Amino acid sequence: MISFLNRLEFRVRLKGLDLNLFVVFDALMETRSTSRAAERIGISQPAASAALGRLREYFGDELLVVQGKRMYPTPLAESLLPEVRACLRSAESVLSMPVEFAPERSDRLFRVNASDYVAATILAPLARHLAQAAPGVRIHVSLSDEHAEGRLRRGEIDLLVTPAEWAVAGFPAEPLYEEEFVLAGWLDNPIFASPITAEDVLAHGHVAVSVGGPRITAVGDKQLELLGYSRRIDIVAPSFVVVPWLLIGTMRLALMHRRLAHDAARHFPLAYADLPFALPPLRQLAQYHETRATDAGLRWLIDQIGYFAAVILQE
Numbered sequence: 001m002i003s004f005l006n007r008l009e010f011r012v013r014l015k016g017l018d019l020n021l022f023v024v025f026d027a028l029m030e031t032r033s034t035s036r037a038a039e040r041i042g043i044s045q046p047a048a049s050a051a052l053g054r055l056r057e058y059f060g061d062e063l064l065v066v067q068g069k070r071m072y073p074t075p076l077a078e079s080l081l082p083e084v085r086a087c088l089r090s091a092e093s094v095l096s097m098p099v100e101f102a103p104e105r106s107d108r109l110f111r112v113n114a115s116d117y118v119a120a121t122i123l124a125p126l127a128r129h130l131a132q133a134a135p136g137v138r139i140h141v142s143l144s145d146e147h148a149e150g151r152l153r154r155g156e157i158d159l160l161v162t163p164a165e166w167a168v169a170g171f172p173a174e175p176l177y178e179e180e181f182v183l184a185g186w187l188d189n190p191i192f193a194s195p196i197t198a199e200d201v202l203a204h205g206h207v208a209v210s211v212g213g214p215r216i217t218a219v220g221d222k223q224l225e226l227l228g229y230s231r232r233i234d235i236v237a238p239s240f241v242v243v244p245w246l247l248i249g250t251m252r253l254a255l256m257h258r259r260l261a262h263d264a265a266r267h268f269p270l271a272y273a274d275l276p277f278a279l280p281p282l283r284q285l286a287q288y289h290e291t292r293a294t295d296a297g298l299r300w301l302i303d304q305i306g307y308f309a310a311v312i313l314q315e
Contacts, residue, residue: 021058022084024051028064029081032071089155089291101296103134110137110301113151114161115144115211117240118284121259126308143239144211155289158298161305164283165222171287174302177309178281181220184256186247187269198229198276205234207246207254220255223279244268257282259313284309 027037028048038048056063059080064071073081114123119141130137142148142157149168151157160168167173183201185191191200208221208231224231235246243254244264256264261272286302288295 018054019087021051021055022088024048025055025063025077025080025084026088028052028071029073029077032064032073034071085154089289101300103130103137103297103300105136106134106297107136108138108297109140110159110297111140111142111157112159112161112301113142113144113148113157115240117257117260118161119143120241121257121263122305122309122312125312126304129308130304152287152289155291158288158292158295159301160287162285162287164285167285168287172290172293173285173287176284176286176302176306177313178283179313180258180281181223181255181275181279182258182261182272183253183275184243184247184261184264184270184272185253186250187271189251189253189271191251191253192271192273196273196276201253201276202229202231204232204251204253206231207235207237207243207252208233209237209240209243209254211238220257220279220282224255227277227279229277244270 023041024037024043027040028034031037031040034048034052035045038045041048043051052064059076061076062074063077063080064073112123123139123141127139130139142151144162144166148157148160148162152160152168152171160171161176162168164173183196185204191204210221234252237243237246240257240260243256245268246252247254248269255275256272258272261270264270265272286305288298288302292298
């Protein structure tokens, strides 16, 4: 990789460059098209082309070269990209971070990445509370998948709520809460009429959960595999909240988070029971980009999620 500038020279030259050009550069590197980049950031295509021209003049390099219908980055552009994105993350952090955070007056948008289980059991009750306590605060929830790490690295999400097993290396991680797993099934399944044994569990077909494009196995299911319990998987579900629909009217069982099973049993003909074997609890972490470490608003949100999780899981 080309070393184009030392840090000091980069800081000095930045004084003569419009930071908005970095926004255009980032979009161009992502889309490899002036028209798509312009559409993404809300400017005209001529404006995007003009911005690319200014960047080329400033750095003395073509940066993106047109070949056919696509643009390809030069080695210098590839070297610039991580520096530019780090600069944009820092600038965004400064602009969105008041000295104090007043939730009752704030209209801030928080971008949170979490599983549908977290969204249903923790974030939904929190959102109901915030409707009164912080009516201007908005939360954009994106569901966990294989792209979460990249979005965290690029600063596209403010907070990642993730099991400890899937934590992103190199980023701050704070414990949020722990939760037990239970065995869930249809209310009329006779297995729930008497004490359940490990043999009973393994004799039934199961609904497992696997999320994302590469189909990442859920933590609880993975722990069962590590303990050497081999189940017959009848159905693989793409999310946690769809599991109750796949249990009703069948003898199938599923490993579920206790709170999700509790909430589901209020709306569906479901039953749940303690597992007949020891399974480590689910440990949820809060992760964020290091540039957000002193973000008062983000600290408030993490504390709110942790508090609501503690209250809800004790009910």
